[in-house]
Structures are given as structure tokens and as C-alpha cells.
Amino acid sequence: MSNPVPVPARDTEEPVFTAVPDRAQWRYKPRRAFWRSKVVRAVAVITLLVLCALVILALVREETGTEGFLVGLGLAVLPVPLLMAAFRWLDRVEPGPWKNLLFAFAWGAFAAALVALTANTFAVRWIATSTADPASADTLGATVVAPVVEESAKAAAVLLLFLFRRRDFTGPVDGVVVAGFTATGFAFTENILYLGRAFGEDQEFGSSGLGSVTAGTFFVRIVMSPFAHPLFTVLTGLGFGFAALAARRRRVRRTLLPLAGLILAMGMHALWNGSAVFGGWGFLVVYAMFMVPAFALLTWLAIWSRQRELRTISGQLPAYAAAGWLSPAEPLALSSMRARSLARDFAARTYGRPAATAVGEYEAFATTLAFLRHRAQRGAAGADFTAREQELLHHLWQRKPVASPALTYAARATGQVWAPPQYLDYSGYNPYRS
Template identity: 40%
Template structure:
């Protein structure tokens, strides 16, 4: 990436060709040296931002989650026993690693703040589990008839209570992120990423409990078949089950956030939550409805899994891939608009929309030191945020806050350009 745009050289004519040092666009440029002309800022006093308020709120949230983690360990995991809980924890790392790998692939194109990603996973693994355990008993007692049987109680707990309470508690974490600010969930893919992290955290803790219980049964029976069967079904065949359910609510809230519509927040959020509850109920209810062959007890489940769950999962994967490609098109279109206004050269736009070229740019900057690499990374992050923010603004009227956010990102881009120029330009000219 060049740093010549960070200087205050006289403007070039709009008809300048790429070979003569121009940008190569076929339209008139508003300001070919826009980064160098950003100026000192708007006149008059600016309202001071208070980033410490957000950090204090995040800190209190994490402290509350830490206290909840202690309670969860003392009253839920510790009764399993030290050895059993260690085995269950180790086994639960396999499915959660698969989920985190998928989330990393989704999030790396338009990365979210690490603190909010950590909060989402912690909410799923700790907060939503505790709230589910707390409200689940009350809800089961409320929906159970006065004269019930153990079979009916088990059915209501699995098919009604678990989908309703678990999905509601997981989705509460998405609402918390929306309350913190739109910069966390600003589009459909953001909603899916955070929903997947919350669901992955919830499944991680739930798997510890299930694996621990099956390990106890294996010890009592004197064979390990029960444990490995549970690990195979939950850890390998269905690591994305909870992710698929909660992602529907995240998708709906992300679409509403992109369009900045309160009606869509309610309609798509409740609609996605309800559809996730239905899929969760179908998944849990299959164990009660499928015929069981004593000679091949898993045959009926495999038929159901291949005919119902696999198509649903493939459909959701297709939606996510389309959203990922859509973000790339959005970024190219919006950054090209900024390029025509003088902020980016065509080769810079190509670099910013390509993961391979981003890595190449960071490797080039790293040859000039760690500070240069950090500057390149911050420049890329700010440019990506600028393009996605601009796309979201197009769905609503610009406000003073969105204009201030745009200027903040442009100032960051300009500052990182100048820093890169100072670190990579030769001290003595040849």
C-alpha cells in the first residue's frame, strides 16, 4: 500500500492515467488527495466521548459472569467429581473447537471486537446455562398437568421446556449486545457470528454435563460403550445443533440492525427465535417419535438425521456462505465509492476486499517492524468498518452520530497511512 496520499502535494488532474500516477477511475474524482486534505476537524467544541463507560460496563458484566461461573462450578460441575468432570471437559473441547473454527472463518473477513466475542461465548457457557437451570424448573411445573407420569414429564421437558427456555436465554445475550451498541451487531453475518458463539458456549457446558452423566453410567455398567455413543452423537454428529437453532434469531436481528428498523427488530427477532424453538423441539422430539430396533438402535436416528437434519444444516451453511460473499460485494462497492472520492486507489480497494492480499500487505509491512504491521492491520480494520458502516447508513437517513463515526474512521485511515509512510519511506533518497 502506498503512502503518497498522506502528503499535501498539489492535486492532480482528473484525467490523469494510471501510468502517470493516477488512480485509474473512469469518473471525475472529487478530491484526488482527500486523505491529505482531511484537515484538523470541524470547528467548535466536540462532545468528548466516554469510552471508559463502555469498558466499566463490560468489566461489571464479566465480573458478574465470573461469579456465575463459580456458582455453576460449585453446584453443577463439582458434584460430578474431579475425575469425571475432567474427562467430560476434555471431551467437550472437541465439538466446541469445531464450532470456534467455523466462527473464526466467518468473522475474519469483517472482524468483531475481541471483547464482545469473548462476552458472547461467556454468556452462552455461563449466563444462559444458569438462567436455564433457574427458570427451567418453574416453566416445567407450569406446563405440567396435575396428574402426570415420568414419561410425560420427560417429554414436556425435552420438547417444550428445553426449546423455549434455552433459546430464550441464549437470545437474551444477543439482545444485550444490541443494547451495548449497533457496532456489535450491524448486519446479518454479525448476528450469526455472535449467535454461533453463544450457542457454542451453551453447548460446551451442556456437553460437559451430558458427557459426565454418560461417563458415570459407563462406570456403573463396567463398559465404555455408553460414553462413546454419547460422544459420537453429541460431539461429532451434532456440534452445530445449538448453533443452527440460535443462528436464526441472530440472522433476524442482524437484518433488522442493518436496516435500522424497530419493527423488523420485533418481527424478525421473534420470528427467528420462534423458528429456532421449533427446530430445537423437532430435534429433541425425534428421540420419542422414531422407532427403535433392538438389534440396531441407532438405525432409525441415522435415517432421521440424514433425511431431516442434514438438509437443514446444508441450507443454513448455504445461507452463511451467501452472506459471506455478500459482505465482499458490499465492501468492494462502498470502498470503490470512497476511492472515486479520493480515499483509495483501485489496487488498494482490491487489497482490502481480498483476504490473501490483506495478508500479503501485512507481511510487507512486517518487514519494516512490528509497529508498521500494526499500522497496516489497523488501517485495514478501519477501512473495512468504514465500508460496512456506509452500507448500513444507506438504509436510513444519516445522523450526526453516523457522520461523526465516518469522520473518525477516515481520520484513523489517514493517521495509519502517515505512520506507514514514515516507517517505510527511505531515510536517504537514492
């Protein structure tokens, strides 16, 4: 019988495994389920979106013809950069990853558009067959079916990011930005279809110039209402954003808020479509009395939410300054967008572009730290709060020699903290020198 191998005793609370090699040299690695691999999931999502893109674009080209498709594509792309830049500007305090926003745009442009086109067509045909009244079927399709189908399809992207990218989805601003990118993508594909159809109609009847159907469609969809679809879906995004602020134990609130936002989005969409279907003065009344005020209100709410994020930074980071992690001026500079930009410019002029990059990373880590602490106070940070906090503090400490002087300078230059005026020595006298 062989002698038993002794088991090493643990004589400290935190044993040190000095013999363990680097992770790259591990012989025994924990196995992960196939679908948990990030590469597999990324390939699956990209493949799905590419297939949806090929199908929806083929359907749109079949509907409009090649020439109409190209004209619609050229005109529909015009508002896209402006809308994306506007939503990205709202997200400047704690910018979300571009991969999330590109996924949202692609989902809206391809997956949601494909679902909407297929479901709307099927529903209208079924209603027309059942009622033997094609005109009523078109009206019901535009005012009832389309709002429900399209807003649900767009909301799926917001829901997926809310569930699987929860750390990047922290409040109303994130909801607004994700929903805005999704709706911008959806409107892009829809505009290709409508503008391509209008161009084909003009070609058939020989219309051209300002009186053409293409010009009218362009004016209504691109000039007057490029924000229509983003406006509807932003209501859903706000619901998810406010749900993200709720504590994890408040499951009812975290469920009802997104549903309420989705229902409001459907209602606003139905009102807009109804005004377009019935035409006349109804369209102008709805546009002037509902769409424009709602757009102004949501714009104000989005800007207020961004300012609220800055107030969260100014309220949470002083605790780390008191503990010695930050200088007293840094929380003030980090809660001002102008001071942040000035700090990066100062670092670039003084130390070079790598220093400006380090300051930008410092600002991002500090912002994430402030929101992490804010969520922890509400009981929504998760069990790994301490580990994430320590990791962020580690990243800040690595960049502090460059970032701290730049942020202190920016705080003084923008009036966030008082700085004594510079006096010249007159005959050796300087009141600020002891």
C-alpha cells in the same frame, strides 16, 4: 454595585478556544451517571458471569460427581476451539471485538446454562406433580419446555449485544458469529453434564470401551452433532442480523425479524429433541433429512453473507478513491481477502512487523468506513455519521504512506488490476519507456 463582566462575542461560525487546557487538566468535567461508567458496567457484567459460572459448575459437579465432572470437562472442550475458529473465520472481513465474543461464549456457558438447568428442572417437576405422569413430564420437558427456555436464554446474549454494542452488530454475519459463540458456550456446559452422567453410569454398571454409555454419548454429541446448538441459535442470530440491516424507521421489521428467527430456532430445537426422545429411525431420519441440509444451507448463507460484505466494500470505497482519499487500486485490494493478506505480508517483508500492523489497521478502518457509508445510504447510520466518517478518514490518512503501496502491490499481484509485464532493455530499447 459591581461592574458587569462582559461576555465575549462570537464573531465566527466556529470559534477557537485557545485558552482551554488539555482534557487531562480540566477543572470542570461533565458528570456522568454512576451506571454509565464503562468500568462499573464491565465489573457488573463480569461479576454476574463469574457468579453464574460458580453456581452452574457446582450444580453440574453435584450431578456428575468430581470424577465424572473432570471426564466430561475434558471431552466437552474438544469441539470448542474448532467451532470458535470456524465462526471467527466467517468474521474475517470486519472482525468483531473479542470482548463481545468472549461475553457471548461466557453467557451461553454460564448464564444461559444456569437459567436453562433451573427452569427446565422446575418445569418438569411441576408438570410431573400436576399430571402424576413423570414419563409424560420428561417428554414435554424435552420437546416443548427445553427448546423455549434454552433458545430464549441464548437469545438474550444476542439481544444484549444488539442493543448495547450496536456499532459492532452490522449484519447477518455478525448475528451468526455472536449466536455461534453463545451456542458453543451453552453446548460446552451441557456436554459436561451429559458426558459426566454417562461416565457415572458406566462406573456404576462396570461398562467400558466402545460399548459404554460414555462412548455412545461422545459419538452422538461431539462427533455427529457438535453443530446442533449453534445451528439452532444461528437462526436467531440471522434474525437480529437482518434486523440490523433495516432502517431505524422500520421498527416493525426490526422487531419481527428477531422474533421469527427465535421461533424458527425453537422449532428446529424441538424437532431435534423430539427425534432423540422417541429414538429409533426417527432420530436418523431427522438428522439426515433436516439437520444436515439445514446445516449446509446455513453454511452457504453465512459464506454468501461474507461475500456480500466484500461486495459492499468494492461498491462503497470507490467513492473515496474518486475523492482522492484512496488510490484507485485500493478498493479492489480491500475487497479481496487474499489481497489483504498479501498486502500485510508485503509490508512485513519490506518495512517490518509494525508496518504490517499498520496495514492491518488500515484495512479494518477502511472496511468500517465502507459499512458506515452503506448504512448511511439506508438511513441507519445515525446523526453522528459525519463525525465518524471524518475520524475514520483521519485514521486512514495517518497510515496511508505505508498501506497504500502495499495494497496497490497486492492488487496487482492478485490480478485485481492490470500491470504491464517487465521488459529488459535490449540495446537500449524498452517499449514502456518514452
